[in-house]
Amino acid sequence: VSAGDRIALPPIRRERLPNGLEVVVAERAGVPLAAVRLVLRGGASLDPPGRSGLAHLVALVARRGTRRRTGPEIDLAIESLGAELGAGVDEDATYFGLSAPVEVLPRCLDVLADVATAPTFPAAEVQRLRRREIAALAHDLDEPAVVADRALLQAAYGDHPYGHPPEGRVRELSATRRSDVAAFHARRYAPDGALLVVVGSVDASEVLALVRRRFGGWRAGGAAAAPPAPPAPPPRAVVVVDKPDVTQVQVRIASAGFARRSPDYFPGLVASALLGGGFTSRLMEAIRVNRGLSYGVRSRFLASGSGGLFLVSTFTKVETTAEIVDVALEETARFCDEGPRDEELERTRSYLCGLYPLSLETHDQLAEKLADLALFGLPDEEVSAFRERVRAVGADAAREVARRYFPLGDRVVVAVGPAKAIARSLERFGPVRVVPARKLA
Amino acid sequence: MPTPRAQSRVVDLDRVRAHTLSNGMRLRILADAAAPTVSYYTFFQVGSRNERLGATGISHLFEHMMFNGAARYGPKEFDRVLESRGGHSNAYTSNDVTAYYEDFAADALETVVDLESDRMRSLRLTAEALEQEREVVKEERRLRTENSIFGLMEEQLEALVFLAHPYRWPVIGWMEDIERISREDCEAFFRTYYAPNNAAIYAVGDLDPDRTLALVERYYGDVPPGPRPAPVPLGEPPQRGERRASVRYPAHAPALLAGWRGPAARSPDSAALDVLQVCLAVGESSRLRRRLVQEDELAVSVSISWGWRIDPGVFLAFAELAPGVPVARAEATLWEEIDRIATRGPTAAEVRRAQALLRSSVLHELATHHGIAHALGQAEALLGDWREAGRALEHYAAVGAKDVRRVAAEYLDPSRRCVVVLEPEVRR
Numbered sequence: 001v002s003a004g005d006r007i008a009l010p011p012i013r014r015e016r017l018p019n020g021l022e023v024v025v026a027e028r029a030g031v032p033l034a035a036v037r038l039v040l041r042g043g044a045s046l047d048p049p050g051r052s053g054l055a056h057l058v059a060l061v062a063r064r065g066t067r068r069r070t071g072p073e074i075d076l077a078i079e080s081l082g083a084e085l086g087a088g089v090d091e092d093a094t095y096f097g098l099s100a101p102v103e104v105l106p107r108c109l110d111v112l113a114d115v116a117t118a119p120t121f122p123a124a125e126v127q128r129l130r131r132r133e134i135a136a137l138a139h140d141l142d143e144p145a146v147v148a149d150r151a152l153l154q155a156a157y158g159d160h161p162y163g164h165p166p167e168g169r170v171r172e173l174s175a176t177r178r179s180d181v182a183a184f185h186a187r188r189y190a191p192d193g194a195l196l197v198v199v200g201s202v203d204a205s206e207v208l209a210l211v212r213r214r215f216g217g218w219r220a221g222g223a224a225a226a227p228p229a230p231p232a233p234p235p236r237a238v239v240v241v242d243k244p245d246v247t248q249v250q251v252r253i254a255s256a257g258f259a260r261r262s263p264d265y266f267p268g269l270v271a272s273a274l275l276g277g278g279f280t281s282r283l284m285e286a287i288r289v290n291r292g293l294s295y296g297v298r299s300r301f302l303a304s305g306s307g308g309l310f311l312v313s314t315f316t317k318v319e320t321t322a323e324i325v326d327v328a329l330e331e332t333a334r335f336c337d338e339g340p341r342d343e344e345l346e347r348t349r350s351y352l353c354g355l356y357p358l359s360l361e362t363h364d365q366l367a368e369k370l371a372d373l374a375l376f377g378l379p380d381e382e383v384s385a386f387r388e389r390v391r392a393v394g395a396d397a398a399r400e401v402a403r404r405y406f407p408l409g410d411r412v413v414v415a416v417g418p419a420k421a422i423a424r425s426l427e428r429f430g431p432v433r434v435v436p437a438r439k440l441a
Numbered sequence: 442m443p444t445p446r447a448q449s450r451v452v453d454l455d456r457v458r459a460h461t462l463s464n465g466m467r468l469r470i471l472a473d474a475a476a477p478t479v480s481y482y483t484f485f486q487v488g489s490r491n492e493r494l495g496a497t498g499i500s501h502l503f504e505h506m507m508f509n510g511a512a513r514y515g516p517k518e519f520d521r522v523l524e525s526r527g528g529h530s531n532a533y534t535s536n537d538v539t540a541y542y543e544d545f546a547a548d549a550l551e552t553v554v555d556l557e558s559d560r561m562r563s564l565r566l567t568a569e570a571l572e573q574e575r576e577v578v579k580e581e582r583r584l585r586t587e588n589s590i591f592g593l594m595e596e597q598l599e600a601l602v603f604l605a606h607p608y609r610w611p612v613i614g615w616m617e618d619i620e621r622i623s624r625e626d627c628e629a630f631f632r633t634y635y636a637p638n639n640a641a642i643y644a645v646g647d648l649d650p651d652r653t654l655a656l657v658e659r660y661y662g663d664v665p666p667g668p669r670p671a672p673v674p675l676g677e678p679p680q681r682g683e684r685r686a687s688v689r690y691p692a693h694a695p696a697l698l699a700g701w702r703g704p705a706a707r708s709p710d711s712a713a714l715d716v717l718q719v720c721l722a723v724g725e726s727s728r729l730r731r732r733l734v735q736e737d738e739l740a741v742s743v744s745i746s747w748g749w750r751i752d753p754g755v756f757l758a759f760a761e762l763a764p765g766v767p768v769a770r771a772e773a774t775l776w777e778e779i780d781r782i783a784t785r786g787p788t789a790a791e792v793r794r795a796q797a798l799l800r801s802s803v804l805h806e807l808a809t810h811h812g813i814a815h816a817l818g819q820a821e822a823l824l825g826d827w828r829e830a831g832r833a834l835e836h837y838a839a840v841g842a843k844d845v846r847r848v849a850a851e852y853l854d855p856s857r858r859c860v861v862v863l864e865p866e867v868r869r
Contacts, residue, residue, distance in 0.1 A: 030475060031804045072735075075725035080790070082797030084724075101801060128738060135763040136741045138694040142590050245691050248583035278529065279508075279520040289517065292576030295584055315584060347525035354527015354546040361476050361809045438693070 005387045007356065009380060012370070013204040019218055020192030023211050024370050025204040028363065034105045034200030035363035036098035037371045038116055041193050042225045043089040045161035045306075051180055053168015057130060058184045059087040059094050064125035066114045071125055074111060083108045085115070091162050092227075092305040093375055094188075099364060102201055106210055113214040119185065126178045134170050137441045144243060145315070148250035148416045150440050151241050155412040156234040156254045156309055163231075170441045190220040195374045199367040230259070231307040236410040238432040241440060242419035249321045249417030250313075253328060255407035257301045257308030260376045267401035268301045268310075270393040274340050274348050275299045275332060275406070276312060281348075286331045287314060293324050301405070305376065310405045318417055322425035325413055329429075332406050339399030353387040452807050454831040457817070458650045462658065464666045465638025469817055469827050470653050471645045473810065479646030480810040481543045481553050483561075484818040486641075487634035488537040489612045490673050490752065498614015499622050501534040502578050503630055507541065508532075509570040512563035516570065519556055526552045536608055537751045538822045539634075544811055547647040551656055557642075558660035561635060566627050575619060582613050591759065593688050594698045594861045601684040601859035602700050602755050606677045636667025641821055645814040675752060677702070684859045689866045694741075694764040696863040697771055700757045703852050706749035706823040712836035713844040714756060714852065718745045719795035720787045720845060721778070722758070726794070728778055733760060739771040749823055756852060768862050779853050786846030799837045 010028040017023065047054045063085060064071035078085045083100035085108075096116055100108040140146045150165045157163030168176075196215065198207050233256035258264045276283040276299025283297045297314035312332075316324040340348070360366050360383070373382060382389070412430075415422055419434045426432055458470040488500050508530075510516035523530050528545030543553045586592035596611050603609040613619075633639070644653050680702065704710045722729045722745040733740040740760040747756045762771050787795075806812045813830075820829035 031808045033801065033804050033808070072726065072731070076794075079724040079726050079798060080794045082801040084801070099801070099805075101797075101804070128735070131738065131763075132734070132741055135694065136761075138764045139590075139696075139741055139761045141693040144588055246588045248580065248588050278524050280517070280524055285517070288577055289573070292573040293580075295577050295581040316580065317583060343525075347521060350527045351524035351529070354549070355529050355544070357476050357478050357546070358529075358544055358809075358811075361478070362805070363808070441693075 007384050007386055009384055012380065013208060015208055017212060017216055019216065021215055021218065022195045022374060023208060024195065024197045024374060025207045026199040026366060026370060027202060027204045028199060030201055030363065032102045032201055033363055034100055034102045034198060034202050035367040036112065037197045037367045038096040038112060039195040039371045039375055040094040040189055042188050043091050043093045044166035045091045045228045046188060046225055047164065050172055051176055052164040052172045053133065054176060054180055054184050055089045055094060056166050056168060057133060057176065058181050059089055060129050061121055061126050061181055062119040063087060063115045064129065065120045065122040066118045067120060068114055074115065077111050078108060081107060085112065089166050091166065105202065109210055109214050116189065117218045121178055121181050123178050126181055130173055130176060133167065134173050137167065137170050141437055141441055144246055144250045144416045147241055147437060147440050148252050148414055151239055151416065152252040152254055152414045155237060155239045155414055157231050160231040161228040162304060188225065191215065191218045193224050195371055197367045197371045199363040228306045233410055234412045236430040238413045238426045238430045240419045240423045240426065240432060240434045241416040241437050242434055243416055243437045244418045246417050248315050248317055249415050249422060250315045251321065251324060252414040253312040253325065253407050253411055254309045255405060255411040257310045257405055258303060259307050260303040260305060261378065264401050265303065266389045267393050267397045268405065269352065270348060270390060271398040271402045272300050273352055274344060274398060275335055277348065278351055282331050282335055283328060286327050287324060291327065293320055293327065310407065318421050321415055321417060321422045325429060329407065333408060336399065336403045336406055336408055339395050345395055345398065349390050352390050356386050452813060452831055454828055457827065458654065460654055462637065462662060464664055466661055467641035468654065468657050469643050470650045471813060472648055472650050473645060474647045476810065477547050477647050478810055479545055479547050479550055479644060479648050480814040482643040482814040482818045483541045483557055484641045484822050485539045485634055486639050486822060487539055488535050489610060490536050490607045491634065491670060492607055495618060496622055496626055497610040497618040499626060499630055500539055501613050502574060502619060502622055503627055504532050504534045504539050505574040505578060506566060506570060506627060507560055507564065510565045511560040513559045514556060522552060522556060528553065534612055536612055540818060542811065550648055550653065554656045554660045558664065561637065562664045564631055566624055568624055571624055571627065578619055579616065582616060582619065586611065586613060590692055590696055590863060593690065594696065594863055597686045597688060597861045598698050598700045598859055601686055602702050604678055606675065606752060607673065608752065632667055633670050637661060637664045638666040639670060641818060643814040643817045646810040680857045682856050687862045687864050689864050692863055692865040695762045695766065695768050695865055697760045697762060697768055698861040699775065700755045700859045701853050701857050702753050703747065703756045705753050706751060710848050711749055713840045713848040714747045715799060716792060716795045716837060716840045717845050717849055718747045719798050720782065720791050721745050723798055728782065732778055733771065733774060737774060738763060739766050739774060751823055776855065779849065783846065783849035783853055786842045789842055792840065792842050792845060796837050800834055803833050
């Protein structure tokens with residue numbers, strides 16, 4: 001491995017504030033913008049029973065009013081400076097993302113601190129956003145791919161805290177009160193264990209001084225939540241979400257995966273790319289190139305804090321639904337049996353290594369990567385030694401990780417389409433349950 | 442008129458090396474070692490505007506055919522060779538252009554030049570590949586149009602806005618035409634539109650300009666030029682009143698799409714329409730977000746898209762409405778807001794906000810090799826000059842509140858609007 005193979009990271013400064021907030025600043029040349037990510041441990045998996053969507057709602061409502069500013073004032077303060085402020089959650093964390101011209105970063109960080117640490121959750125804004133989120137779920141029902149992803153989480157994880165969509169369900173959002181929102185914030189938004197990442201053409205010392213001023217006074221008694229227990233593997237099951245009028249069926253196949261910190265991460269990355277990564281992967285070739293069954297297919301590991309899934313996603317016309325599942329499973333079984341060819345393995349590793357710098361090119365991308373590493377307690381070395389780690393994955397390791405995780409045994413199959421036309425043909429993949437689309441809201 | 446604080450020129454385009462080969466192919470090179478990668482874009486000056494009825498969608502279907510093998514690199518080899526050298530490729534087709542790109546580790550430049558010149562010189566169009574890509578494209582149409590609310594509505598809207606211009610049909614083409622396009626159609630299409638005199642290359646990244654120019658000369662120099670493409674019919678009769686269509690679909694919520702025919706991208710009004718777009722619907726503090734989403738709670742989301750095109754394009758407004766909201770009420774509110782900005786114009790503060798957001802958006806676009814290469818190609822294809830990619834901020838800075846009011850009044854007149862309404866159909 002040559003020295004040039006190392007991925008060069010910009011100089012990174014780290015500091016832990018007395019209140020426990022971990023600050024990471026990367027100074028980097030490039031366009032005069034700065035990317036900021038504030039990450040709070042705990043996301044949708046902390047939604048209390050019967051309150052799915054709560055963590056997401058809290059993140060959205062936080063910017064709708066603080067002790068110093070109303071929601072519209074926050075919007076105007078940020079946007080007049082040419083900046084953007086976003087908020088959201090995934091299963092493991094809550095994120096606030098800021099992208100701003102460097103010269104206005106101090107003013108934007110002031111707003112960000114205000115939003116994260118001192119929101120007042122005005123009752124009218126809580127109710128309005130709750131209504132909007134419920135209305136947005138109706139539109140989601142008209143997007144077959146979104147419906148498939150929602151159905152998959154439920155089918156694969158069941159009652160585990162990862163099993164509900166982060167955006168929540170209509171029935172539970174309808175029951176959510178302002179007091180739920182305020183209580184979640186009081187309990188879960190705490191500096192201890194939270195992360196603040198800043199990347200851009202900034203002066204790191206200035207940024208650190210600024211962060212100490214804006215976030216140093218953040219006091220909150222919230223206790224760090226224990227991560228959820230590892231999820232059970234998905235059952236052998238088929239879920240058909242009935243949408244009688246679509247002419248194309250969205251298909252998902254999922255089996256048990258691994259947690260983000262697993263030593264299987266790199267072998268898994270290579271194996272999933274071999275099976276369903278780029279344009280020359282096995283699934284792409286079998287499904288798109290050789291059979292014209294779909295416009296796209298891909299496979300990947302979804303690695304969360306406490307566990308994960310291996311997921312194949314594709315779509316095809318109604319008539320070829322069972323065929324595309326057959327082909328995907330046959331190709332998967334063949335790969336697990338034979339392992340990769342030498343040329344194929346070499347090509348895939350080169351592909352992953354060559355493209356990796358592109359995934360760190362913008363300030364936002366690097367901020368996201370550094371936040372991800374810090375959230376899961378992974379070393380920067382995962383980035384700088386990425387190519388060595390990928391090249392170290394041999395044919396045996398790729399085949400072994402495939403055999404352990406790819407859908408050979410128990411797996412869920414989700415198909416969103418006209419149940420009358422497809423349900424029977426899917427029975428050979430497991431017991432079929434038909435769910436009307438509206439039940440996914 | 443205040444100018445943005447920071448420098449308006451964000452990429453030093455004086456360093457772009459521009460050259461035209463003797464066969465007419467244009468080449469623009471920019472060295473930038475910020476990341477050890479190169480982005481290599483090939484723009485062909487052809488899109489759905491160059492098509493005819495009966496063969497709509499051929500530009501896009503043909504884009505797929507470009508990945509199916511040529512003389513030196515046979516079927517399936519293009520991506521295999523590229524990926525084995527640490528690269529990635531894709532392409533897109535629009536109303537105006539077809540663009541191909543490779544993003545790759547810098548040391549693979551010669552391989553990429555070899556691959557791209559091979560398919561420009563000697564693409565192989567086999568019947569088998571055509572049949573397979575036809576099926577893939579049909580799936581793409583089912584994905585993006587037939588089973589997508591926005592796709593269904595947009596197809597209707599373009600057919601309302603344009604009576605005569607080829608922008609009338611969708612880029613992906615009508616399903617029946619996708620079925621009908623023949624290998625002979627593809628061959629004629631290739632000879633005309635994929636000749637070097639109809640193409641331009643943009644190479645941006647960690648490269649040496651002299652060496653890159655020499656490589657391109659060596660690999661493409663002997664590709665013969667093709668015939669001059671036929672002119673595009675531009676006649677579009679004036680619109681003398683609102684045009685409407687409805688889409689009945691078993692959706693869970695209603696939606697509203699409106700469009701107006703704007704100017705050509707080259708018009709000086711294009712920049713003012715960008716500012717109008719931001720005032721109306723970019724950001725939470727934009728007028729339509731505030732009114733339709735926050736205050737009146739009629740919509741879940743609202744967006745504006747002013748798409749720059751070679752010929753006069755569409756200024757489009759899309760709102761996903763809350764279930765149960767009468768579409769007529771949302772429509773009336775939208776017209777009221779548009780009338781307000783067309784009558785009184787935006788405030789100076791709104792214009793400054795829009796300029797600040799547009800500046801950030803240009804910076805984001807120019808933050809990557811890929812983004813710069815694309816911006817150069819887009820500027821040359823639509824505006825006739827790649828240098829325009831660096832002038833966007835100057836154009837935005839020159840826009841005042843009066844300009845925004847004038848373009849809103851001129852282009853968004855009620856008698857020139859087209860409206861598509863999604864009516865959720867109740868299934869029994």
